[in-house]
Amino acid sequence: MKREVKRIYFLCGQNRCRSQMAEAFAKFYGGDHVVVESAGLNPSEEVHPYTIEAMREVGIDLSQHVCKKN
Template structure:
């Protein structure tokens, strides 16, 4: 793993789970990790309930927009994490692939998105410890 690993989060619409995961990773890891997110069939906008759920924990995702998954984004990432998008993510040798089983927040209210947000935070915190642990000093 390079000094600054790169992580790509992928879900179908890049409007909920992958956006929350990218926001958590940027928030918790800071500049220790390069963060990307994309969707196999991007939505027109980020899920408003996901934006509100993240705002509740002090993270502003209001400026984010769904992005289309590209081969270049996968190629440039060390770790690719999929969330319910099946086989849409291209596979390249030497990459680490994880699939996080998470409920889809699409069409859900903020109350239903909160537990998904909290589970993503736990998964992201574990990922950080694995790929970019804090160094002493």
């Protein structure tokens, strides 16, 4: 039986912390079953360094991620 691919979109103010983390976790745990994106209404210049460090501690690399606009 073919499994339907779900689309998940995380939207926040700056796309700097929470939405970046949510996108990364959804991709990590969702695998090929989800298409995930995140964006901000007023995106920051960069992903917050603490976000990158926190995700590195759980084995997810966000060092190359960029903040995206909705």
